[in-house]
Amino acid sequence: MTLDRLAASPQADDERAERILAAARELLLAWGYKRVTVDEIARRARIGKGTVYLHWKTKETLFTELLRRELHKQLGILAAGIGQDASAALPSRLVREVFLQQTRNPLDRALHAGDSDVLGALAITANGLPVIQELGFHTLLARVVDVWRAHGLVTVTAPAADQIHTIDAVLTGFMTGGIAVPPSEEFPPDHRADLLGHTIKAALETSAGPDEVTLRAAAQDVLAALAAAQGTLAEARSRSAAR
Amino acid sequence: MTLDRLAASPQADDERAERILAAARELLLAWGYKRVTVDEIARRARIGKGTVYLHWKTKETLFTELLRRELHKQLGILAAGIGQDASAALPSRLVREVFLQQTRNPLDRALHAGDSDVLGALAITANGLPVIQELGFHTLLARVVDVWRAHGLVTVTAPAADQIHTIDAVLTGFMTGGIAVPPSEEFPPDHRADLLGHTIKAALETSAGPDEVTLRAAAQDVLAALAAAQGTLAEARSRSAAR
DNA sequence: CGTGTGACCAAATTTCAAAACTGGTCATGC
DNA sequence: GCATGACCAGTTTTGAAATTTGGTCACACG
Numbered sequence: 001m002t003l004d005r006l007a008a009s010p011q012a013d014d015e016r017a018e019r020i021l022a023a024a025r026e027l028l029l030a031w032g033y034k035r036v037t038v039d040e041i042a043r044r045a046r047i048g049k050g051t052v053y054l055h056w057k058t059k060e061t062l063f064t065e066l067l068r069r070e071l072h073k074q075l076g077i078l079a080a081g082i083g084q085d086a087s088a089a090l091p092s093r094l095v096r097e098v099f100l101q102q103t104r105n106p107l108d109r110a111l112h113a114g115d116s117d118v119l120g121a122l123a124i125t126a127n128g129l130p131v132i133q134e135l136g137f138h139t140l141l142a143r144v145v146d147v148w149r150a151h152g153l154v155t156v157t158a159p160a161a162d163q164i165h166t167i168d169a170v171l172t173g174f175m176t177g178g179i180a181v182p183p184s185e186e187f188p189p190d191h192r193a194d195l196l197g198h199t200i201k202a203a204l205e206t207s208a209g210p211d212e213v214t215l216r217a218a219a220q221d222v223l224a225a226l227a228a229a230q231g232t233l234a235e236a237r238s239r240s241a242a243r
Numbered sequence: 244m245t246l247d248r249l250a251a252s253p254q255a256d257d258e259r260a261e262r263i264l265a266a267a268r269e270l271l272l273a274w275g276y277k278r279v280t281v282d283e284i285a286r287r288a289r290i291g292k293g294t295v296y297l298h299w300k301t302k303e304t305l306f307t308e309l310l311r312r313e314l315h316k317q318l319g320i321l322a323a324g325i326g327q328d329a330s331a332a333l334p335s336r337l338v339r340e341v342f343l344q345q346t347r348n349p350l351d352r353a354l355h356a357g358d359s360d361v362l363g364a365l366a367i368t369a370n371g372l373p374v375i376q377e378l379g380f381h382t383l384l385a386r387v388v389d390v391w392r393a394h395g396l397v398t399v400t401a402p403a404a405d406q407i408h409t410i411d412a413v414l415t416g417f418m419t420g421g422i423a424v425p426p427s428e429e430f431p432p433d434h435r436a437d438l439l440g441h442t443i444k445a446a447l448e449t450s451a452g453p454d455e456v457t458l459r460a461a462a463q464d465v466l467a468a469l470a471a472a473q474g475t476l477a478e479a480r481s482r483s484a485a486r
Numbered sequence: 487c488g489t490g491t492g493a494c495c496a497a498a499t500t501t502c503a504a505a506a507c508t509g510g511t512c513a514t515g516c
Numbered sequence: 517g518c519a520t521g522a523c524c525a526g527t528t529t530t531g532a533a534a535t536t537t538g539g540t541c542a543c544a545c546g
Contacts, residue, residue, distance in 0.1 A: 037537060048491040050540080059538065114422055130422055137423045158441075161429060166438050168424045173416020179357055179373055180380045181411045186404060195409050198401075202445035280508060291520040293511080302509065 017055050019045040024066055029106055033063060033120030061240040063122055064131075070107045071135050072233045077101065079226045086219035090210075091148055092201035094222070095171055096193045102175060103189040111135075113175060140229040141167065144222055151218035154204045163204055170199055260298050262288040267309055272349055276306060276363030304483040306365055307374075313350050314378050315476045320344065322469045329462035333453075334391055335444035337465070338414055339436045345418060346432040354378075356418060383472040384410065387465055394461035397447045406447055413442055 023044035027036040038059050042049040056062040078097055081088040088097065102108045110118035114130045125134045145164050148154045154163060174196040177183065210218065266287035270279040281302050285292040299305040321340055324331040331340065345351045353361035357373045368377045388407050391397045397406060417439040420426065453461065 038539080039537075042491095049538090050491050051489090053539065054490075057539095112422060129425065132422055133425060138425065141423055162434075162438055165421065165424055165430060165435070166442055168421030169416040169419075169435075169438075170413055170442060171416070172419055172421045173412040173414070176412075176415055176419070178408065178411030178415045179355060179375055180384055181408055182372065182376060182381065187408060191405075192408070192412075195405055195412075199409055199413060199442065199446040203442040281510080282508075285520095292509090293520050294518090296510070297519075300510095 016045070016047065016051075020047070020052060020055060020062070021066055021069070024062060025107070028063065028066070028118065032118050033122050056240065060122065065237055065240055067107070067111060067122070067131060068135060068233045068237060070105075070111065071137070072230050074098075074101055074105070074108055075140075075226045075230050075233075079223055082219050082223055082226075086215050089215070089219040089222040090201075091154055091167070091204050092197040094144070095167060095200045096197035099171060099174060099193050099196050100189060103193070109175070112137075112172075136229060136232055138164075139232075140225060143225040143228070147218060147221040147225055148204075151210065151214055151221070152206060153210055153214075153218055155206055166203055167200065170196065170203070174199075259288070259290065259294075263290070263295060263298060263305070264309055264312070267305060268350070271306065271309065271361065275361045276365050299483065303365065308480055308483055310350070310354060310365070310374060311378060311476045311480060313348075313354065314380070315473050317341075317344055317348070317351055318383075318469045318473050318476075322466055322473075325462050325466055325469075329458050332458070332462040332465040333444075334397055334410070334447050335440040337387070338410060338443045339440035342414060342417060342436050342439050343432060346436070352418070355380075355415075379472060379475055381407075382475075383468060386468040386471070390461060390464040390468055391447075394453065394457055394464070395449060396453055396457075396461055398449055409446055410443065413439065413446070417442075 020041060023041045024036070027040060027044065038052055039049050041062075042052050045052075052062065056065065078088075078094065078101075081097060082094075087093060102112050106118070109115070111132055114123050114132065116123040119131060122131055125131055127134065141164055142160070145154070145160050145167070149156050149160060149163075174192055177187075177192070263284060266284045267279070270283060270287065281295055282292050284305075285295050288295075295305070299308065321331075321337065321344075324340060325337075330336060345355050349361075352358070354375055357366050357375065359366040362374060365374055368374055370377065384407055385403070388397070388403050388410070392399050392403060392406075417435055420430075420435070
C-alpha cells in the first residue's frame with residue numbers, strides 16, 4: 001500500500017480524491033447512503049480510513065460533493081446538447097432532456113426525486129430543505145425561465161413564478177409517473193419524454209416558434225445560465241474540502 | 244348498552260354500520276390505519292368488538308368500504324358540479340375540481356397519493372396494486388377520456404392512452420407540488436388548481452371551445468360515466484359485507 | 487518533518503428475547 | 517338468536533446488551 005507512492009504530489013492527491021469519489025459512488029448506488037461505511041469506501045479506494053478525512057471533513061460533505069459533481073456533469077451534458085443544436089434550448093426540449101437524464105442516471109433520479117432509500121439522511125439537508133434545492137436547482141430554473149421570457153420563447157402574460165411552478169410540478173409528475181394508471185410496456189422512457197415535452201410546450205411556449213436568430217441568442221443565454229450554475233457548484237466544492 | 248334496542252331491525256343495523264364507519268373514519272384520519280384498533284373503533288361506536296365482525300369480515304374490508312364510500316362521495320360532488328354547470332365537464336375543469344377535492348379532503352388526498360402513513364397496509368392491495376387502482380379510478384378516467392374524445396373536447400390525433408397518462412402524471416405532479424421549488428404562500432390551492440387547469444387545457448383540449456349543444460351532450464355522458472363508476476363502487480360494497 | 491494509517495472512543499444502531507398488544511373467534515348470557 | 521367480551525395465536529413493541537460506525541489522533545514510516 002505504501003510502495004507506489006513516495007511523496008504526495010498534488011496530482012496524486014487529486015487522483016486519490018477521484019478514487020474515493022468513484023468508490024463512494026459505486027457503493028451509494030449499490031447500498032444507499034446509510035449502509036455505506038467510510039471504512040468500506042476507504043477499502044475500495046485502497047487507502048486507510050483516516051485518509052478519507054484528509055480530503056473531506058465528514059461523510060456528509062464527501063457525499064454532498066459527489067452529488068454536486070453529478071449535477072455538474074448533468075448540466076454539462078445539457079449544455080453540450082444545446083451547443084450541438086440550439087433548438088435543444090427550447091423549454092419543451094430542455095425539460096424533456098432533463099427527464100431522460102433522470103430516467104437513465106439513477107443518481108440523478110434519486111437526487112430529483114428526493115429518494116431517501118438512496119440518499120438517506122442526505123435527502124433532507126441541515127436546513128430542512130431537499131438536497132436538490134440546496135444544490136441551487138431552483139435558482140437555475142428561475143434563471144432559465146427568465147431567459148426564455150426575455151427572448152419570447154414562453155408567454156410573458158403569465159407570471160414567471162407560475163411557469164416555474166408548472167415546470168417543476170409537471171416534471172415531477174412525469175418522473176413519478178402518476179398513480180391511477182398501471183405501469184405498462186407501452187410507455188418506454190422516450191415516449192413518456194415526448195408526452196412531457198408536448199405538455200410543457202403546450203402549457204408554456206408561444207405558439208409561433210422563434211426565428212433562427214432569436215433561437216441562437218436564447219441558446220447562448222441558456223448556456224450562460226448553465227455555465228453559471230456549474231460555476232456555483234464548483235465553487236461550493238472548494239468550500240467543503242478539508243484542506 | 245342493551246336497553247335501547249330490543250330487536251334488531253334492518254334500519255337499526257344500518258344506522259349502526261354508519262356509526263362504525265364514522266368512528267373508523269375519525270380514527271383513520273387521527274392515527275392512520277395501522278394504529279387504529281378494532282377495539283377502539285368498537286368503543287367509539289359504543290358496541291362490542293365482536294359486533295364489528297357482524298358487519299365486516301375483517302378490519303381490511305371495513306376500511307376498504309370506507310375508502311369506497313369516500314370515492315363515491317367525491318364522484319357525487321363532481322357530478323353535482325356538472326349538473327349545475329355543464330362546462331364543469333371540460334377536461335381542465337374536471338381535473339381542476341379533482342385536485343381541489345384532494346387538497347381539501349385529507350382522505351381523498353391520502354387515497355390518490357397512496358400515502359402509507361395514513362393508509363398503512365391498505366396503500367397497496369393484496370394484488371400489489373395501489374388502492375386507487377383497485378377502486379377503479381383508472382377505468383373511470385379511461386371512460387371519461389373516451390367521452391371527451393367522442394365529443395371532440397380533446398384532440399383525437401393523440402392516442403387516448405397518452406392522454407390518460409398525461410392527465411395522471413400532471414395531476415400527480417401538482418398534488419405533490421414538485422421538488423425544486425420551495426413551498427410558498429404565493430401558491431394557495433386555488434392558484435395551483437388554476438395552473439393545473441391551464442396545463443391540462445393547453446395540453447389536451449381542442450383550441451376551439453365546444454358549442455353549447457356539444458358541451459351539454461358531453462356533460463351528460465360524463466355524468467353517465469360517473470354514475471356508472473358509483474354503481475360499481477356500491478356493488479362492490481355488498482360483496483364485502485359479512486352478511 | 488510531514489503524510490498516511492488503523493487502533494481507539496463515544497454515540498448510534500442492531501439484536502433478540504420477554505412483554506404487550508391486536509385481529510379475529512366463539513361460548514355464553516340476555 | 518343477536519350481541520358481547522374473554523380468550524388465543526400471531527405479530528409488534530420494548531429495552532438492555534452487543535455490535536457497528538463516524539470521526540480522531542498518536543504513531544509508524546519514508
